[in-house]
Amino acid sequence: MSETAASLEFGVLGALVMRAGGGVLAAGPPKQRALTSLLLMRPSGVVPFHEMIEELWGPAPPRSAAANLRTYAGRLRAALPPRERDRLVARPLGYRLRVEDGELDLDVFEAEAAAGRASLEDGRAEEALRRLETGLALWRGEMLEDVPHGPVIAARKVAVDALRLSAEEDRCEALLALDQPARALDPLRALVTAHPLRERAWGLLMRTLYALHDVCGALDAYAEARGALAEDLGIEPHEELRRLHQAILRRELAPLRTVVSAPGPACPPRQLPPSTAVVGREEELSDLTRRLGAPGDVVIVHGPAGSGKSCVAVSAAHAVADRYPDGQLYVDLRAAGPGADALCQALRGLGAEVTGPDVAHLTYRSVLADRRMLVMLDNAADTAQVRPFLVASPGSTVLVTSCPMLSVLDGAAHLRVGPLGHAASLRLLSLHVGPARLRREPDAADDLVRLCGRLPLALRIAAARLRAHADRPVRELADRLGDERQRLDELEADDLALRASLRSPYDCLAGSGRCVDRLAAEVFRRLGPAPAGMISVQDAVRAVRGRAGEVVRALDRLVEMELAGFRPPDRYVFADLARLLARDVAAHLAERGLNGGSRARPVA
Numbered sequence: 001m002s003e004t005a006a007s008l009e010f011g012v013l014g015a016l017v018m019r020a021g022g023g024v025l026a027a028g029p030p031k032q033r034a035l036t037s038l039l040l041m042r043p044s045g046v047v048p049f050h051e052m053i054e055e056l057w058g059p060a061p062p063r064s065a066a067a068n069l070r071t072y073a074g075r076l077r078a079a080l081p082p083r084e085r086d087r088l089v090a091r092p093l094g095y096r097l098r099v100e101d102g103e104l105d106l107d108v109f110e111a112e113a114a115a116g117r118a119s120l121e122d123g124r125a126e127e128a129l130r131r132l133e134t135g136l137a138l139w140r141g142e143m144l145e146d147v148p149h150g151p152v153i154a155a156r157k158v159a160v161d162a163l164r165l166s167a168e169e170d171r172c173e174a175l176l177a178l179d180q181p182a183r184a185l186d187p188l189r190a191l192v193t194a195h196p197l198r199e200r201a202w203g204l205l206m207r208t209l210y211a212l213h214d215v216c217g218a219l220d221a222y223a224e225a226r227g228a229l230a231e232d233l234g235i236e237p238h239e240e241l242r243r244l245h246q247a248i249l250r251r252e253l254a255p256l257r258t259v260v261s262a263p264g265p266a267c268p269p270r271q272l273p274p275s276t277a278v279v280g281r282e283e284e285l286s287d288l289t290r291r292l293g294a295p296g297d298v299v300i301v302h303g304p305a306g307s308g309k310s311c312v313a314v315s316a317a318h319a320v321a322d323r324y325p326d327g328q329l330y331v332d333l334r335a336a337g338p339g340a341d342a343l344c345q346a347l348r349g350l351g352a353e354v355t356g357p358d359v360a361h362l363t364y365r366s367v368l369a370d371r372r373m374l375v376m377l378d379n380a381a382d383t384a385q386v387r388p389f390l391v392a393s394p395g396s397t398v399l400v401t402s403c404p405m406l407s408v409l410d411g412a413a414h415l416r417v418g419p420l421g422h423a424a425s426l427r428l429l430s431l432h433v434g435p436a437r438l439r440r441e442p443d444a445a446d447d448l449v450r451l452c453g454r455l456p457l458a459l460r461i462a463a464a465r466l467r468a469h470a471d472r473p474v475r476e477l478a479d480r481l482g483d484e485r486q487r488l489d490e491l492e493a494d495d496l497a498l499r500a501s502l503r504s505p506y507d508c509l510a511g512s513g514r515c516v517d518r519l520a521a522e523v524f525r526r527l528g529p530a531p532a533g534m535i536s537v538q539d540a541v542r543a544v545r546g547r548a549g550e551v552v553r554a555l556d557r558l559v560e561m562e563l564a565g566f567r568p569p570d571r572y573v574f575a576d577l578a579r580l581l582a583r584d585v586a587a588h589l590a591e592r593g594l595n596g597g598s599r600a601r602p603v604a
Contacts, residue, residue, distance in 0.1 A: 007020065007084065007100070007103075008020050008080070008081075008084055008087070008099075008100075008103050009103055009105075010040055010099060010103055010104045010105065011104075011105045011138075011140070012037060012040055012104070012105060012106050012143060012144050013105045013106060013109060013138050013139045013140060013141075013143055014139065014140025014141035014142070014143070014144075014145060015140070015141065015144075015145055015146040015147075016033050016036060016037055016144055016146060016147050018036070018079070018080075020080070020081045020084065021081070025079045025080065025081075026079050027079070028072070028075050028076065028079065030146075030147070030148050031056050031068070031072060031148070032072040032075055032076060033146065033147045033148075034055060034056050034147050034148050034150065034153070035052060035055075035056060035069070035072045035073065035076065036076055036097075037144050037147045037153055038051075038052055038055050038056075038150070038152060038153060039088075039095060039096075039097035040097065040099065040104060040106070041152060041153060041156050043097065043098075043099035043104055043107065044096065044097070044098050044099055045096065046091045046093070046094045046095070046096045046435075047094045047095055047096070048093050048094040048427055048430065048435070049066065049069065049093060049094050049095075050423045050426070050427065051094070051152065051427065052069055052094070052095070053065045053066065053069060054150065054151070054423070055150030055151065055152050055153065056069070056148075056150065058150070059421075073088065073090070073095055076088060087099075091435070092435050092436050092439055093430060093435030093436075093438075093439065094435075105138045106143075106160065108135065108138060109135040109136075109138050109139070109163075109164075109167075110135075110160075110163065111135075112131045112132065112134050112135030113131075113132065113135045113163055113164075113166070113167040113170070115131045116128045116129075116130075116131035116132035116135065116167065116170055116171070116174070117166070117167075117170055117322075119131060120132075120170055120173060120174055120177075125174045125177035125178050126174075126178065128170065128174045129171065129174040129175065129178065132167055132170050132171040132174060133171060135167060136164070136167055136168065136171060139164065143157050143160055143161065144157065151282035151283050151286075152282050154282070154283075154286060155282040155283070155285055155286035155289075158286050158289055158290055159289060159319055162289075162293060162319075162320070165191070165195060165198065165201075166322060168187060168191060169191070169198070169200050169201055169204060171184075171187070172184040172187055172188050172191075172201075172204050172208070173204060176204065176207055176208060176211065179211075181207075181208045181211035181212050182212065184204065184208045185205075185208050185209075185212065188201060188204055188205040188208055189205065191205075192205055192221075192224070192225070196224075196225075196228035196232070197228060197229060197232060197233065197294060199225065199229075199237060199238055199240070199241050202221060202222070202224075202225035202237075202241060203240065203241050203244050205218075205221050206218040206221045206222055206241075206244055206245070206248060207244070207253070209221060210248055210253055215248060215251075218248050219245070219248060219249070222237075222241070222244075222245045222248075225237055225241065233294070233296070235296055235394055236394065237394075238295070238296070238372065238394050238395035239369070239370050239394070239395065240370075240372070240395065268325065268326050268327030268373075269327040269328065269329055269349055269350060269351075269373075270321075270327060270328060271327075271328055271329055271330035271349055272314055272317050272318060272321070272328045272330050272376065273310075273314055273330065274314075275311075275314050275315045275318045276311050276314070276315075277428075277431055278308070278311050278312055278315045279420070279424055279427045279428040279431060279456075280420045280421060280423075280424025280425070280427060280428065281308070281311075281312050281417065281420075281424075284312055284415060284417055285312055285315060285316055285319075287415060288301065288312060288313065288316040288415055289316045289319045289320060291413050291415070292316055292317065292319075292320045292323070292374070292397055292399065293320050293323060295323060295324065295372055295394070295395045295396060295397050296394045296395060296396070296397060297397050297398075297412075297413055298390060298397070298398045298400070298409060298411065298412040298413070299397065299398070299399050299400070299412065299413045299414075299415065300400045300401075300402060300405065300406050300409065300412050300413070300414050300415070301313045301399070301400070301401045301402075301415050301416075301417055302401070302402050302403060302404060302405045302406065302414065302415070302416055302417070302562075303403070303416050303417035303418055303562060304403065304418065304419070304455070304562035304575075305403055305455075305457075305501040305502045305504055305505055305562065306453075306455035306456065306457035306458055306498055306501045306502060306577075307417050307418060307419060307455055307456060307457075308417060308420075308455075308456035308457065309401040309402075309417045310378050310379070310401050311456065312417055313376065313378070313399055313401050314376070316399075317374055317376055317399060320374070321374065323372075323374075324372050324373050324374040324396070324397070325372055326371035326372050326373045326396075327371075327373055327374075328373065328374045328375075328376065329346055329349055329350065329373055329374070329375045329376065330349075330376045330378065331345060331346050331349075331375075331376070331377050331378065331389075332378045332379055333377055333378060333379050333380050333381065333385045333386075334378070334379035334381070334504065335379075342385065342388075343360040343361065343364055343388050343389070344360050346364065346375075346389070347360060347363055347364055347367065350367050350368075352364075352367045360388075361388055364388070364389070368396055371395065371396060372395035372396060373395075373396045373397075374396070374397050374399060375389055375396060375397070375398045375399065376398075376399045376400075376401075377389055377398065377399070377400045377401070378401050379401060379402070379504070380400050380401065380402040380406065381402070381403075381404075381504075381505075381508045382402075382404065382406070382508065383406050383408055383409060386398075386400055386402075386406065386409065387409075390409075400412075403504070403505045403561055403562045404505070404560050404561050404562070405560065419453060419454035419455055420454045420455075420456060420459075421454070422446070422449055422454065425449040425452070425454045425459055426438065426445060426446075426449060428456060428459050428460070428463075429445060429448065429449070429459055429462070429463055431463075432460065432463035432464070432466075432467065433463050433466050433467060437466070437474065438474065440474075441473060441474040441475055443475075444473065444474040444475040444478045445474055447475075447478040447481075447482070448462055448474060448477065448478045448481065451478065451481040451482060451487065451576075452481070452491070453575055453576060453577045455498070455577070457496065457498055457501055458491050458498050458577070460496065461491045461492065461493045461496050461497075461498060462477060462481070462491070464493035464494065464496065465477055465490070465493055468493070477490070484576075484580055484583075487577075487580055488502075488577075488580055488581065488584060498577070499581065499584065502577060502578065502581045503581060503585070505561040505562060505563055506521060506524060506561075506563060506581065506585060508561065509521040509524070509557065509558075509561060509563075516550070516553050516554055516557055517557060519544065519546065519550060519551070519553075519554040520554040520555070520557035520558050520561075522544055522554075523540050523543070523544055523551065523554050523555060523558065524558055524563055524564075524582050524585070525582060525585050525586045525589065526543045526544060526586070527539060527540055527543055527574075527582075528563075528564075528574050528578060528579055528581070528582020528583070528585075528586075529579060529582045529583035529586055530574070530579070533573055533574045533575070533576065533579050534567070534571055534572070534573045534574070535571070535572055535574075536570055536571055536572075537551060537552055537555065537570045537572075538570075540554075540555060540572075555572050558572070559572070563578050564578065
């Protein structure tokens with residue numbers, strides 16, 4: 001697994017295997033193997049107890065889960081050679097398995113695949129082939145094929161499987177660059193059979209057949225690729241594959257790198273914000289990464305303000321960045337202003353000349369026509385902000401985050417991100433504050449999670465407050481948040497403010513030109529502060545003196561903007577933080593001598 005023999009070897013690229021001194025160590029029963037695998041997914045890092053329990057038993061573990069976990073950990077430690085048993089260490093909130101460099105086959109594969117890709121891009125095909133074949137030789141089957149997959153292992157497997165496919169394609173490209181098409185033929189046929197939607201693999205197969213003087217076979221491969229894309233996705237092949245097809249028809253095939261790599265700027269934009277820790281979103285992150293892996297889609301991540309939509313989207317975008325060789329474009333629509341201004345900002349980020357907002361749409365369409373790019377639009381308020389960006393080529397993907405679902409965008413894939421679960425919220429706090437501090441005050445930590453509404457933004461702010469005052473008890477902050485009059489004021493730290501995030505969807509409604517939106521804002525101001533947090537349609541009709549149909553539509557707009565929830569048959573509920581925001585807005589208007597309008601107007 002490395003040039004210098006490691007004292008231990010761990011293998012996950014197939015069935016789980018552990019070796020020491022040339023001998024195989026007992027991996028134990030399925031749940032013990034799952035525990036070992038989970039520890040190896042985070043080599044030398046602490047895996048919290050609650051994460052291990054959820055991975056092994058799901059969201060409803062038996063009462064004996066904690067005791068069973070200790071048993072499995074003890075068996076794992078006993079399976080290690082005596083001199084290595086200190087590798088597995090119990091920490092206050094979890095276990096840590098120390099893994100040295102070169103001992104885990106997954107780490108070696110990822111390093112070799114990255115080095116091979118870099119060598120290939122630098123034109124060093126021989127070195128690329130050597131590194132890629134070294135990494136791919138480590139695979140013995142499907143990753144952890146004998147281990148039950150919980151959410152963490154399943155999400156990791158998605159990312160690793162995608163890297164394996166890319167490495168296999170890189171290897172075939174290196175073979176073509178070295179004029180060895182015969183060696184690439186069978187692997188590429190297997191690739192397109194197992195993964196018929198991978199256009200790069202189809203393109204490499206067409207080139208391979210052409211290099212072997214099988215022009216008819218190359219043209220047949222294009223027809224198969226086109227049929228697979230049409231049947232499964234309802235789309236035509238990307239421009240890159242169509243150009244390759246035309247070049248084969250004319251017997252004018254371009255040099256390898258010109259065709260295999262999509263054209264783009266000398267320095268493709270890499271504008272994604274830095275990725276931050278994503279906790280408790282393994283299922284959503286896995287789903288989003290899978291959706292972004294196939295270029296050409298529109299994917300919308302929506303949910304309440306402060307729920308961490310952007311963090312999930314950015315993490316997934318980084319995971320698939322290599323699928324978009326022409327770069328990643330990022331636009332914060334909340335900060336960019338009206339649609340034309342945002343489009344002009346995007347064009348400047350692409351290095352395009354912007355002659356004016358009136359032609360920005362056409363310029364954007366022309367610039368992206370032949371590129372494979374990931375365009376991330378953060379903090380969209382409505383569909384009108386997004387539509388100008390939906391003219392990208394079939395090889396590009398548009399990723400959107402918003403509070404509303406934007407359900408009128410035909411063909412878009414939607415992923416909702418809600419508040420975290422209680423256990424995941426504690427994990428997030430623990431990540432930023434440290435488990436020992438929370439363990440000393442478990443009741444205060446539970447209260448803090450509840451008062452933050454299990455919203456990642458609020459939890460991050462609370463964690464920042466705790467870090468800034470390391471000598472103060474957690475209970476002190478929990479008590480301060482318990483005072484509803486100051487909770488939103490307390491949930492501010494440096495440039496993070498929960499109030500500003502929560503208020504954004506309300507401001508969209510209040511500043512809208514649609515009567516239904518303004519009525520929704522009025523209903524929110526008048527009824528949102530109610531202590532019970534729940535109202536009926538009749539309550540709303542009486543409060544704003546509107547017609548029942550108009551008021552229902554306004555209430556539904558609050559639900560769409562994630563400012564309220566619906567409880568059948570006719571109840572609408574406001575979460576505590578939304579209720580406090582409504583009180584805050586109403587008080588601000590009262591101070592200015594405004595009441596926001598006392599009678600509902602006809603809904604447009």
